[in-house]
Amino acid sequence: MKRILVSIALLAIAVSPVLARQTNRQSKTEAGLAKLAPSDRFQQVCDIELMERLRRAGQPYNKPDSVIAYALGDPAISGDVLKGDGGAFRSGGMWYQYSFTCSATPDRMKVITLDYKVGQAVPRGEWDAHGLSIH
Template sequence: MKRILLIAALAVVSVAPATARNNNKTEASLAKLAPSDRFQQVCDIALMEKLRHEKRAYRPDSVIAYALDDPSISGDTLHGDGGAFRSHGVWYQYSFTCAATPDRMRVLSLEYTVGEAVPRNEWDAHGLSIH
């Protein structure tokens, strides 16, 4: 299941630039996913965009909401303390709360905190080495 989500995330993120044509492709790709899977994907995409616009020099190329621990869903809110994103070849832990529309197609709010770098010797245990 996680492997399928990652493949879907990479497909969606690869078409995420903000042109209207690509937004339509992104929405079409997202619409094919189950709502719970879509929820994680829209939150991952939103986090990637926010990180790219931060003052810090993050350049995320992969975001995995469930990398270190599974997130929980309560209504239209997804919360997790075990997400990870890769920037410049280093994986960083992050915690987040993401609220989305009921159809899980759009993020309404996203709060996150970037933690420490995930130690290299822990990457294999969390499947991060294959990404």
């Protein structure tokens, strides 16, 4: 029994720095989001959520490094729902179009639901026109 308790204590000590870093990162993200205007914050929380979902979903888009909800067209806000079909994300050096519907809490700090559909790759010849070359 004593060995089990010691093992649990050692595991807790080993895991706590990882959890502390993760909590600290989340706190910094939330603090940064809180400084944004509500409509900008709304787009950012939806972008962050999409990036996390793409990473978790695995291939072929599991390494997104940029998401822009308004890249190819302006999304529309209706109450607590942001909807668009002109988003773009970059993964593996290529940009891909996506459409989405994202609902968030009234303070725009947390995503409640996110439905998205990945479309075609954005042709390189269109990247400059949409400002994708600078990201």
